[in-house]
Amino acid sequence: DQQVKQNSPSLSVQEGRISILNCDYTNSMFDYFLWYKKYPAEGPTFLISISSIKDKNEDGRFTVFLNKSAKHLSLHIVPSQPGDSAVYFCAAKLGGNTPLVFGKGTRLSVIA
Amino acid sequence: DTGVSQDPRHKITKRGQNVTFRCDPISEHNRLYWYRQTLGQGPEFLTYFQNEAQLEKSRLLSDRFSAERPKGSFSTLEIQRTEQGDSAMYLCASTLSPLDTQYFGPGTRLTVL
Numbered sequence: 001d002q003q004v005k006q007n008s009p010s011l012s013v014q015e016g017r018i019s020i021l022n023c024d025y026t027n028s029m030f031d032y033f034l035w036y037k038k039y040p041a042e043g044p045t046f047l048i049s050i051s052s053i054k055d056k057n058e059d060g061r062f063t064v065f066l067n068k069s070a071k072h073l074s075l076h077i078v079p080s081q082p083g084d085s086a087v088y089f090c091a092a093k094l095g096g097n098t099p100l101v102f103g104k105g106t107r108l109s110v111i112a
Numbered sequence: 113d114t115g116v117s118q119d120p121r122h123k124i125t126k127r128g129q130n131v132t133f134r135c136d137p138i139s140e141h142n143r144l145y146w147y148r149q150t151l152g153q154g155p156e157f158l159t160y161f162q163n164e165a166q167l168e169k170s171r172l173l174s175d176r177f178s179a180e181r182p183k184g185s186f187s188t189l190e191i192q193r194t195e196q197g198d199s200a201m202y203l204c205a206s207t208l209s210p211l212d213t214q215y216f217g218p219g220t221r222l223t224v225l
Contacts, residue, residue, distance in 0.1 A: 004154075032211075036216075041218075042218050043217050044203070046213050046214075046216075049213060089154050089155070091154070095211075096210045099147075100145075100147075100205075100214060101157070104154050105154055
């Protein structure tokens with residue numbers, strides 16, 4: 001039972017354009033969401049997070065949007081750069097001492 | 113501080129052998145998590161510690177797996193009688209409090225032949 005779903009295994013975007021990565025979840029009790037970026041042979045690196053009490057959080061080129069009614073969140077990267085090419089994981093947690101629940105990831109390729 | 117470290121980075125073993133991995137969390141982080149990632153999947157939770165106490169174990173953690181954090185600092189994950197299905201990337205993460213972000217180490221890639 002996949003509680004966090006990233007339905008696009010891959011995405012290609014031209015350098016300078018916007019990248020939009022999507023994530024859906026099924027558990028309405030999730031109250032905190034995170035995006036991680038992963039390069040091959042490295043561990044996931046934290047990018048940005050959002051609490052369920054917000055609908056938007058921005059950090060530089062990265063913005064995360066949360067639509068609780070649709071149980072959907074998205075990560076916008078603008079402008080996209082070749083160094084952004086990596087696998088992006090969406091993760092959610094129930095709060096408190098609970099582990100992260102990850103999606104399967106989306107591989108982003110930014111083409112120069 | 114250099115972040116979460118894991119050792120070894122790669123381990124190749126034969127089926128039936130025992131292996132042990134080590135994780136050193138960010139200093140002062142009292143929560144430590146182990147995850148496993150297989151090809152095409154996101155990381156999946158295995159177990160976590162608050163200080164030296166193991167507070168939760170996933171059903172993925174069969175009785176061949178054991179984890180310890182004896183002094184509340186580094187942690188070890190041992191897999192006994194390895195099977196080919198154990199081949200995966202084993203990731204460790206740490207955090208200071210439940211509300212904080214989990215920071216991951218580089219992982220240990222296990223290959224069971």
